[in-house]
Amino acid sequence: MQRLSAILTLFLLILGFSLASPHFLSVNNTLTVLLQTSVIGLLGIGLTMVIITGGIDLSVGSVLALSGVMSALAVRSGIPVVPAMSVGVLTGAACGGFNGIVITKLRIPPFVATLGMMLIARGLALQITGAAPISGLGRAFGQLGNGALFRITETQPNGFPTVIFPGIPYPAILLLIVAIGAAYLLRRRQIGRHIYATGSNEEAARLSGVRTDRTKLYAYTMSGALAGLSGNVLMSRLVTAQPSEGVMYELDAIAAAVIGGASLSGGVGTISGTMIGAFIIGILRNGLNMSGVSAFIQQIVIGFVVIGAVWIDQMRNRN
Template sequence: MTTIPQDKTRGPLLSDRQKDMIQKFAALGSLFALAVVFSATSNAFLTVNNAMTVALQVTSIALLGIGATCVIITGGIDLSVGSVLALAGVCAALAVKELGMPVPIGMLLGILVGTLCGVINGLAITRAKLPPFIATLGMMMVARGVALEITGARAVSGLGDSFGELGNGAFLRMVSIGDDGFPSVTFPGIPYPVILMIVIAIAVAIMLRRTVLGRHIYSVGSNAEAARLSGVNVARVTLFTYVLSGTLAGLTGCVLMSRLVTAQPNEGVMYELDAIASAVIGGTSLIGGVGTISGTMIGAFVIGILRNGLNMNGVSAFTQQIIIGLVILATVWIDQLRNRR
């Protein structure tokens, strides 16, 4: 029978796993509390259409949050994902419109642009030994500048319906013809971005929990020097997390621009904060070594439901920024208290 270690001055000490579970259940409790409050204040909140809308809105936060979680677990940070998202999206759009590439090839090019940005971030941190904050801050500015330069700071439009299929299509969408002869949507279907989000979340969660690479990611965040002495290639593992983050940012950019059927070089501003917030709300520790994808998904839905509910209740966008900012501050403060204890 196992016992929890005791501290004579503080009482029982909790393991990292126990602390992670407490944080995750706290985030889940917050999620249910928000759902109850907003369902009471708006009759349209608990509807199938709104549920699909929330899930679709959450995809961008969740995909970026998955990458942010892996980076933060290693003890790093990635501030560039919002700008990389924009650069990848406009590159995909320009490849389709200006170069005449098929949409799948153009979007693959956009994802590879995100991957390249992740590689540069990773090499700047592992080879040039730049602090992650500085390296990714530089990439944030460079990627945004390149996106604005290649588009002339104008939106790329006229991309055609096929470009919007990924972002606006849905699986099992049901449409019936009413008595008046007009089509009526009986079930909106599961949006393709939501399916993509679920598949990627499951894949990365399995990678973190069931593979050697995942164990190495946690060990690097817990103690990089001990991991190195144990035979872990710390630089390679760190590089992988930034490449993954960049790739997911590129994918998110393609999905988001597909939803808009227009590529906006100014898209993705402040998205990096949503990504980091979703990870931290879900229990990922900013000092590294602790975090789960399931927790990040809960955190992403907390942010998504909060925004959706505030919109339904007519709260202005400026007030929403204040509220979400306070939520982020409170979450990071709780994380710091947890780490001190």
Template sequence: MTAPAEARRLRFLPSGTSIHKLSAVLTLCLLITVFSFTSSAFFSVNNGLTVLLQTSVIGLLAIGMTLVIITGGIDLSVGSVLALSGVVAGLFIKAGLPVVPAMGVGVLAGAACGFVNGFVITKMRITPFVATLGMMLIARGIALQLTGAAPISRLGEAFGELGNGTLFRIVDMQANGFPKVIFPGIPYPVILLAVIAILGAYLLQKRQFGRHIFSAGSNEEAARLSGVNVDRTKIWTYALSGGLAGLSGMVLMSRLVTVQPNEGVMYELDAIAASVIGGASLMGGVGSISGSMIGAFIIGVLRNGLNMAGTSAFVQMIIIGVVVIGAVYIDQIRNKT
């Protein structure tokens, strides 16, 4: 076979990333099929919206985590940053700041934590694992210290709008005077996740910054020699991860209509699992937002299906742990081939 013919043939062969993403889609379809037999309510509209709502927080975290993993790093602090961002927003609301600006300050607090992570990693040359582990403890400690480990409540109805509001909700008023919900509507967190996922994919695939993220993760030295400011790229990538963790905190705390400084524990593991299941390589240089969304929905469907099947929370932890190990093992096999 001639070289041009061989090149044309290889161009149409699926890449390892495509195969990994396809296997993730098949896994998601398999889980949906299995759980549909375990519970008749699994395929209901309300449960479908519940899965979307539950996945929105992990999905937002997974987008930021994917960006970090592509650079060859890791962010173990997102769960604690989520809690700290919620606490900051709650305290500002209590101080009299309107809800929307207060939430904006909370997101900025998350981005600031991420910026510090990036600075420590690039300028102080601390490994991402240690740097973000330290931030995980610092952010959680600050959140607990500021609140005395007590929840912040009575934040007003407007605070719960982001997490509990819906679009296209259809309600029919019956003859007896009671409303009947025809369609519960699309939750705002789901719409927010879709918008952020589209923007994240656009950033990675169409913008120079996205190409720099891939370059830094694929070969850092080669990226430097080609003119990429690797340190700046990493700092802003971690800042994005922190900002998205802050946004996740706004969504989660809004759903609860209460700020809980203990929320977000172990969420970083779900975010890492979603990213790796979706095809992101812990070695760096490989990953996609679409794959991470598939991974997030696998985690969400798995948790929802197990809950409906009456599986205990402890067994769920075991199953999720096995899934994480399996995903990383597949990633290692892929890197060896």
């Protein structure tokens, strides 16, 4: 029912904003929604794995910023773009792995452990950069965030290019590939079944032979790695590494997972549901922006949406 209600909500949002503005369903605005949703979607996929285990990760926004900064510093040092971005992903995976070790070995609650990492990662990003953005990263660094597949341009008589078809943004393609891979992992691979078993009943899973600590470590490492990938996408779009980016992104990602049907109690959640939730958040923000609604009101609206989704989850658990 929660998945169906999320799909219905998405359809009603598209219908409502389409009637409110004739430009909402334009090609350019659709591509804008895809770009805006890609970062939240990538973060949401990682958080879905963590939430299914019964945990939470509040550090993904700060890890995003730290990873983007590390990628930019690697580019500035002369490393080619692809290996440099790999540094950012590895930085995110290391932060996620640290979360997993603290949670499984020190037995610190996930909320507290990831809250600590949120402060550590943000502090590192600001300290390394001196709280100043890193610019001058070159055109190649911006290709991931601003490039598009099948883009068609035409040169005018005055020598300036005109975009005939904007193409499919690379971040949207990346989101699709990661979502398919994560869904396959959760549904078809042993580690995916272990993630669901750990979240459903950790003690029963442990007694059945599931290495629950290793499963949690895997989930948090994946969440961190995807936060690092999101950092690359976001900083590439800006062609500048901003150590202050990613603030409150973790809440949007958690909202996407919960709206899509993931249970904060663990054991329940799907990647497809999270993608629906991410597009609900993205379309809601985009439509409210086009309607001239202030960013403060948008926060209020999304806050009520999250409360409603969690309430539906609680009612489902009681039943």
